[in-house]
Amino acid sequence: MEFDFSLLLLALPLVFVLGWLASRMDLRQLRMENRQAPKAYFKGLNFLLNEQQDQAIDAFIEAVQNDPDTSELHFALGNLFRRRGEYERAVRVHQHLLSRGDLVADDRHRAQHALALDYLKAGLLDRAEEALLKLEGTRFEAQARLALLANYERSRDWEHAAGVAKKLEAAGQGSFAGRLAHYLCEQAAALVVAHKLEEASALLQQAIATAPHTPRPRMDMAALQRQQGLQQQACATLAEAMQQAPAATPLIAPLLAAAAIAAQSIAPALALLKTRYEDGSSIDVLDAIVTLEAANGDSALTARQWYARHLEKEPSLVAAAKWIAGEKLEHEQFHPQVQRALDHAVKPLTRYRCAACGFEAKRHFWQCPGCQAWDSYPALRVEEL
Template sequence: MDFDLQWLLLGLPLAFALGWLASRFDLVQWKREQKDSPKAYYKGLNLLLNEQHDKAIDSFIEAVQQDPDTSDLHFALGNLFRRRGEYERAVRVHEHLLKRADLPASERERAQHALAQDFMKAGLFDRAEEAFKALDGTVFDTEARLALLALHERSRDWRAAVEVAAKLERSGSGSFSTRIANYWCELALEADARQQTAEADAALQRAREAAPQAPRPLIMAGQRARARADHREALQQWGTLMAAHPAAFNLVAVDYADSAKALGEGPAALERLDALYRRGPTTDLLAALARLDEDATRQRRRVLSHLQHQPALSAAQSLLQLSAGTPLDDAESQALRDTVARAAKPLQRYRCAACAFEAQHYFWQCPGCLGWDTYPPQRQEDL
């Protein structure tokens, strides 16, 4: 059959016209989709700024449907789900991102970090740990290790915490020596609870090596020595603590006094504690001095002096106990009145039920949150 060139000449322009129309239709549709997607995105952003989270989520879902390849929209939607407490939906969004083969490495790391945060917020700590570990060597390395450190502390996995904290310190993320010392102290306590003395000794030594100036290892060393009736060793450890960390010494001041009495070294210890008390009077040192100086008159005089310079309820209680059966003189009565007035002052305030703003006077409109009738008509001490 002969082919008619006339039909070919007529068909070529027609095919060209149809192709051009189809391309124009696709181009118009693509432009419309590109135009609608930013509109939905900006609408969602505006709703988010106005704290309308539900409507913002709907708008971002619409934007994702119109432009499913834009990762930023997925991140915005996933973060919104997490903030709303919809962790399962947030996980699905970020897992969907991770499954995309065309996702750049930087975006993949970002999605992995977001997924780890989803698991963390949802309380799925084992899955969060795995997700954070997968970020090792990425730009989120430091953030992931800090999150892992928090996870290990929460689960009381102190050896894992030591390892992560050491990595953070080696990477230049700051000093973690004191925290590492605390982890080893916790391990020492656990070993003592299992009656594994050698392991506890080793852990405490590691704590002192990690932070030689930390007070807790010295405190624990003295406490462990006192527990085995080695009062000489306890005084030696706590004597070092007294010189290096006088503020932390308050935690064992009474135990120090008791160990000194057990060794018959009460007068020398009384002199040391009195000198420390004069430099920085505290109720703990006051109680320790009372253990070493049992003369009621001197104790009463010492407590009165403390109240006059540093009103404290525990000291006032000591004075009342020491004065049982004998009347208070004017100075003692005045010191007690001043102490009680100081302790009662914070309880004489009104507190807003909406924002907890406290004030000495009753407000019908809270100065803090500007709410009306948010103050209960009773002071704190009456609630």
């Protein structure tokens, strides 16, 4: 049977027409999609860049409604809700993502991490813990552990915090020895309140072994020893703390002075503090020297002379106020008013300031109340920074 080429010639225009119609339909669909989701998405992005979050949220909601299967739009919308403090709406968005059966594993882990952040921001610590624990073995594991650590610290769950810190250290995320020592000190403090002094002492010994150059464990141990009437041992512990952590000398000096007076062992403590004062002229060390000199009864220099010597070394308004407090002024009737004005002026200078966030406080903190950073407070007063 011979092939009829006339049929082929008739079919070619038909194939061309069908191809043209199919291409037009594809272009029409593409234009329709571009008219819907991308347009709303880029509009929302523009609002976001212009810091118009309300309009950005409306645009992203419109984009999600036009293309409900796009996970990226859901993530953008959930993050916007969290940034605005609308944690319930953020939770609903991320829970919706987790409920989708077509979500790939990586996006599922990402949604789980976002949900955990929603709970953390909302203060729902138990739900945040549950969500973070599900991220073990994922690419968000390190971030989840850091968030979990902050969660346990916030709830003062020191045992679980220690467990997470050890995992982070084992994974090469840095040294957590200082934090682990603080956790042990916090647990010891709770035991002291419960009058379990032997158990508290054991934890403090463990803290000293964990972080030998951290001053807090020895300072807390000295306080415990003084509570048990072991004044001489407390002096030795504080002297050792000063040797291991010289930067903490201004914090240790007042404690050493009090322990030395109680132990009637003033001379060794006085000699040590004078040496430390020459190495770094801190007002707290000077105050401890003045206290010990007064308790000794045979001081070579009076308190006023000590503060005058300090002023020769450092232009200190705090030392000037202490010096003038013991001086007899020419117009003595105005002395109380002058002293009151000076004391008021030096108050801000005697505070401690967090090196991480700048939060100032009257007393020294091991963990900043503002930013929750550990060991961020220098031992020096604001005037000495």
